[in-house]
Amino acid sequence: MRDVAIVSFSQLPSVKAIDAADEPELVQPVTSDAMKQVGLTQDDIGFTCSGSTDYLPGRPFSFVAAVDGLKAWPPIRESHVEMDGAFALYEAWVRLMHGDIDTALVFSFGKSSLGPVPDVLNLQNDPYYVQPLGLDSISAAALQAQAMIDAGKATERDFADVVARNRRNAIDNPNAHIKGDFSIDEMLEEPYISSPLRKSFCPPLSDSAAAIVLAAGDTAKKLAKKPAWIRGIDHRTEPHALGQRDLTASPSAKLAAEKAGVGKGKVDVAELHAPFAHQEIILREAMGLGDEVSINPSGGALAANSLMTAGLIRFGEAAARILSGDANRAVAHTTNGVCLQHNLVAVLEGE
């Protein structure tokens, strides 16, 4: 296996709406900045891969338009996943394993502001048995949260506690969307959207874009003083049907974390992609992350949630702490699908 590292990361601040930008306009600032940080241009990139979904702008093949934000002439090696950008990073990592190229550019963009996101996400559900019922993403997550309460694994106060910590952490993050000191008691007074989920237990919907440059071996060492080496990376998925699995646990995150080697050493920082508060509790248990680990110093997806980008930003935030020397061993996580169906876990190390 080749050593591959994250050498740079760029993101747009997550905000409620970036009106004045279409796909190329979202992508261009972050891709050019990520490359510029390490002195590269598109001509130096061996492989480019993006993650996004056309259902956010409602425009089929919108990801093709995003390529215009790159310099794609002469023709470049390019690929796209209809998933969070973190899965594009995984594809780029696999591509770098081939050994014939040394750099890759990964990016993603998410404009959540254009359409009815909770209804768009119903399109992830089974088209015969669930989609026709109109199960929105908040209600699906609520079934999971209630199952946790029934199983005695968490209380609503635990959910509020997770939100308060994430949004407090986000105070120091200039790119976060919702931040501040939030009162747990006041959160617990909010009306339910879909019980037991109150507004604060749900993520904001944000617009953003992010880009990461990956480099292999000596190239990585040349480009960054302290590359964030990907020491392990794995993703696992569970059955699709909600009634076919235990919603209170995440065997896929557990297995991916084992395969990525999370437990092989002390974890300084973990950036977990848990859009709903209760999901952080499930993920920590699955991945064996104890109280000694700093969870989501950026504020996580509860503070900034650009769909298809929030996962790649977890990788960027984890890597940034290694690139800066603040942490030596970090875990980055991204989820995909309904109720944590699919989980990607990586271990990043400075040494």
Added chain:
Amino acid sequence: MSEILSAPYVLEYTYTRSTGPVVGRFLESLRYEVLEGVKTADGRVLCPPLEYDEDGEPTTGEFVTLRPSGTVKSWSWVQEPRKGHPFDRPFAWALIQVDGTDNAMVHAVDAGKAKRMRTGMRVRLRWADEKDGTIRDIACFEPIAPFTPGPVHLEYDVNPGEHYSAYLRGLKQGKLIGGRDPEAGNVYVPPRGADPMTGNPTSEYVEVADVGVLTTFAIIRIPFEGQKLTPPYCFGAIVLDGADSPIYHLISGVPHDEIRMGMRVKAKWKPQDQWETSLENILYFEPTGEPDAPFDSFKEHL
């Protein structure tokens, strides 16, 4: 920068979906109000049926007819339904394990109010009036009450008898009347026809005080059918001064953790213009503030 233009936009994919032999059979059966599950190779039953189980094993194609009822495994109450939800009034989403199956189905429960929802509750399927071979041929599920109605309704004219009538007439005048056996001297409130200790008639009426000793009490915290008061509340036995048997009434005007045996209490009466021939003329008993009665003074009345 100039203003960003904006316009409404609708995205539709008007594709049709082929259903295949497993999903297709299940959906077709719904048209005839038949609920079916499919058997897995290891003998489990899945409803809704799937082509493959979670281990990736093909299911057997053997269908079983199911009772249209099940158990809620998780739920979420939606007070304000979104566009596209199955109801435009409050309802619950639920994972429902249909009886005789080993997985769960996502569907809606029409429960009226969130208080009726709980994990483990029993629900029955309600069919849609119009069917079109989709999952919405199941309109929803609805709660199954764990009891059947068993109403008894009989109408009587009550005659409380001579002694109790005297007691009730006393209450109308704001008096508490007891009956005494002249020989033994025991006073019973309300009066009875005879002293149960001696068997003698209680031939004399005496008025007792509306002040007495709280001999014992209970704090009711559990709701029950037909309950008039909202828990928690305190119910106590009071031996009125001059009486040898207790009456039972509410204890109020004092924090529950300060209520104790031996506490001196006094009746809190309704305004006089509301008095009827009823013990409800007294709202409750409240502490007088006098020193407690020693235990030995009321131990015979417990």
